[in-house]
Amino acid sequence: MSELTVHAIETQRLSDLRKRAASRLTGTAATKGSVARAADALSVLHALASSPVTAADALTLLHELQVHQVELDLQAQELRESRAELESALRRQIELHDHQPAGCFTIDARLVMHELNQTGADMLGIGRAAAPGLTFDAFLDPESARQFRSAVSRVGAGARRPSCRLSLCPKDGPARPVLASFAADPAASRFLVSVTEAGDEQEHRRVAP
Structure with a gap:
């Protein structure tokens, strides 16, 4: 064998x-x-x-x-x-997400907030756990709320990253100008919103080469 x-x-x-x-x-x-x-x-x-x-x-x-x-x-x-x-x-x-220098929000077509980072909660002047279920336009003056809804509609229609200046009205504190940028959420039928202080953006433009 x-x-x-x-x-x-x-x-x-x-x-x-x-x-x-x-x-x-x-x-x-x-x-x-x-x-x-x-x-x-x-x-x-x-x-x-x-x-x-x-x-x-x-x-x-x-x-x-x-x-x-x-x-x-x-x-x-x-x-x-x-x-x-x-x-x-x-x-x-x-x-890293929580400590971004911008407020990061996930909202739906009705402007209801579903997710946000700690910076965003601080901007709104509310606890992070209290934000889901609230509408973002509740923290805007009437004209800013109109612009906000318009930007969300443009993203829904296919626009890429529109932005607008808003007057943010925190729960406790004076209104202040901010810059909001919008994008579609790639993981869901929602929208991503990034909010930065308008003063920071103006300072960045002043010192940028």
Whole structure:
């Protein structure tokens, strides 16, 4: 018998062993807890080890299961590390979003606010948790509210990033001029609004080269 044939037979034998173990560890065992599944695995090994004919197969299968367990442990560790990295990156993005020098808002066609950053909440003079459900035009004078609605309508009609000057009226404090820029929300049928102090924009134009 050639070495190639022997290797093929050994490969098939290992495959059969894995299938026999899998057939015992799945099916009805799939609904059991980890302790019950471990008991099933031991029963497979015990059945193989009980016969001199299959004792060697028991050792082979045990080695296969041990290697597989190490692989699973390594994969689980990699998943935990990846999750930790993603959670850290997400926290960083949230911090960056909250501390942007502009107020960032997500509104719908009725001008109802759904999301905002901390800078936006500070601009409106309200708590961040209180903003969702309120309409943005409630913080504008009548003429600014008209311009705001017009800009949102233009974005809905396909305009790219229109902007307008508004008079923002915080809940507590005097009205102040701001510059609002608008865009469509790529992830939903809503609108993104960025609001900056008009005084900051004028200063930027004065010092810009």
